[in-house]
Amino acid sequence: MTIQEAQGAVDQWIKQYGVRYFSELTNMACLTEEVGELARVISRTYGDQSFKPGEKSNLGEEMADVLWVLLCLANQTGVNLTDELQKSIEKKTKRDKNRHINNPKLNKNK
Template structure:
């Protein structure tokens, strides 16, 4: 699944489950909650790495990405286009 397809999937899933009624601010807070859960899982894996914890880490990463895509949908941002443009900027950028 590419970026555009995933963004469409998130749009349709959000509508199907009624998540599309949340505000931009609420979605941002959901995103921050998921980032917190991801942080907790990273900390857990750093102390006691095992297959189950790594699997949970992947699930939390998915939740973060999903919320970013849902936020982009709410803001009318085409992430495929944004990613392409930002890659071009970074390709020509120098970091000092």
């Protein structure tokens, strides 16, 4: 599924099952909540915390939840994420094409 197809699939789901999009402000709060849930799983999986009894690692599910709300925000604000991601890749390539390659902190094991 492409990003454009994902935006379309989310939009279709909202129209079919979701009644309407939540407000942009509500979706921003939802995005923050989902990022927090993702952070919790990462901290327990890769950090020093452990899972509580009954908790499980659902890393992919939490990432998908973040993506879902981001796609909602893009749809309701008229942002084409395919175009914006391409622009971001081009910007980062122009700005950072030599930066990371020449960073001794990243290349100390070479």
